[in-house]
Amino acid sequence: MITTDPVPGAPCWLDLGAPDVPAAAAFYGAVLGWQYEAMEGGEDMEGGMFRRDGKIVAGLGKLTEEGARSAWMIYYNVADADATTQAVEKAGGTVRVAPMDLGEWGRMAQFSDPLGGQFAVWQPGTNGGVELVDAPGSLSWTELYTSDAEGAKKFYGDLFGWWYSDMELPGGGGAYTLITPAGLPQERMQGGIMALPKEHLALTGGKPYWHPVFDVEDCDAAVAKVTENGGSVQMGPEDAEDVGRLAVCVDPSGADFVVLRPVPRS
Numbered sequence: 001m002i003t004t005d006p007v008p009g010a011p012c013w014l015d016l017g018a019p020d021v022p023a024a025a026a027f028y029g030a031v032l033g034w035q036y037e038a039m040e041g042g043e044d045m046e047g048g049m050f051r052r053d054g055k056i057v058a059g060l061g062k063l064t065e066e067g068a069r070s071a072w073m074i075y076y077n078v079a080d081a082d083a084t085t086q087a088v089e090k091a092g093g094t095v096r097v098a099p100m101d102l103g104e105w106g107r108m109a110q111f112s113d114p115l116g117g118q119f120a121v122w123q124p125g126t127n128g129g130v131e132l133v134d135a136p137g138s139l140s141w142t143e144l145y146t147s148d149a150e151g152a153k154k155f156y157g158d159l160f161g162w163w164y165s166d167m168e169l170p171g172g173g174g175a176y177t178l179i180t181p182a183g184l185p186q187e188r189m190q191g192g193i194m195a196l197p198k199e200h201l202a203l204t205g206g207k208p209y210w211h212p213v214f215d216v217e218d219c220d221a222a223v224a225k226v227t228e229n230g231g232s233v234q235m236g237p238e239d240a241e242d243v244g245r246l247a248v249c250v251d252p253s254g255a256d257f258v259v260l261r262p263v264p265r266s
Contacts, residue, residue, distance in 0.1 A: 002133045002140060002190050006077050009160035009181045010190055011142050012129030013075035013122050014212055015059030017068065018253050021046050024060055024070075027251055031225045031259075032137045032214055036060065055132035057139065063253075069203070070253035073110065073120050074142050074210050076160060081107045081123040084159065091155055101125075113155050115148055117208030140215040140260060142179075142191035146208035149177060149195035164193075170241065203256055213258040219245040222259040226251075 002011060018024035025036035028050060034057060038048040047061035063070055078084045081099040088111045089095060096118065097110035105127040110120040122129060132138045146152045156162055161182030166175040177193040180186055198206035216222040219237045226233060226249045234256070236247030244262040251257070 001188060002142075003188070004128065004131065004133055006124050006128045007181050007184065007188075008077055008079055009162055010077050010188075011074050011139065012077040012124070013059070013120075014072055014130070014139060015061055015075075016070070016072050016255060017061055017063040017065070018070050018255070019063045020253065021048075021060060021062055024251065024253065025050075027229050027231065028058075028060075030229045031222055031231070031249075032216070034058075034137065052132055052135075052137035055130075055138075057130055057132050057137065070251070070255040071118070071209065072212050072255055072257060073118065074212060075108065075120040075122040075129070077129070078121045078123055078160075081109045081121055084121050085109050085111070087159055091158055093155065093159075099123075113152065113208065115146060115151065115208050116204070117144060117146060117152070117210060119210055134215060136215050136217045138215055139212050140262065141213035141258075142210060143213060143258065144191070144193045144208060144210050145196050145201060146193065147196060147198045147201065147206065148208075149175075149193050152193055152208065153177060203250075203254065209256070211256045211258060213246075213260050216259045216261055219247055219259055219261040223247045223249065226259075 028034050034050040034052055049056050050058040085099055092114040094112040099107055099109040101107050104125050106125040107123040112118050134140050153164055163180040165178045169176050178189050179191040180189050223233055223237050230252035232250045234248040237245055239245050244260050246258055246260040248258050
């Protein structure tokens with residue numbers, strides 16, 4: 001499970017780059033019950049925070065990178081963003097945004113892995129990240145789709161010290177790799193790596209991509225809200241044994257995410 005503990009290598013923040021901030025705020029408000037809180041600062045600071053039950057669950061900002069697709073960016077906790085940047089470059093990754101301070105909140109950087117999968121890191125200052133996880137309307141899992149699972153395991157394992165375990169998918173679908181932060185028990189699993197052929201990675205033209213999994217109270221109801229509000233469904237809803245009921249969704253601007261009603265729900 002994901003927690004709000006600032007453990008190195010664990011997801012601690014996520015934000016969405018969207019071409020239309022008000023439209024994205026309305027969509028996720030309808031689907032996940034989020035409240036949007038705009039930042040002050042004028043047009044150059046278009047964006048803000050999503051809250052659920054008063055707690056920050058994600059960020060939202062204007063997509064400004066030319067040619068970029070709308071997507072969720074997942075940030076992983078690190079002790080030293082500059083040292084992580086050097087490690088990324090040494091391992092064959094690319095620096096997309098060099099380490100930079102965000103006031104007293106912390107220090108961030110954004111990267112691409114050797115095959116182009118985008119991710120980010122956060123070195124906490126006064127802000128450790130999101131305030132609600134593993135609860136309805138919040139982040140509960142992170143997932144990488146890639147055509148080279150073994151390469152991804154080595155890259156991210158060397159970078160973050162992740163521990164891995166593989167589980168066989170039903171129907172001969174191959175293996176799914178489970179991710180646990182270094183030194184923590186399997187109860188702290190935080191995500192997975194799924195091997196897919198490049199032709200199944202159409203959203204990014206064959207490149208790997210990370211996406212968030214959001215906990216919901218009712219998967220079918222969430223999917224209905226997705227389609228009612230202009231989004232689409234790539235897969236599901238369907239039941240996954242020992243996992244829950246889930247669906248892979250795409251918002252109106254093309255950003256992908258998963259909704260999951262985990263089992264059991266106490």
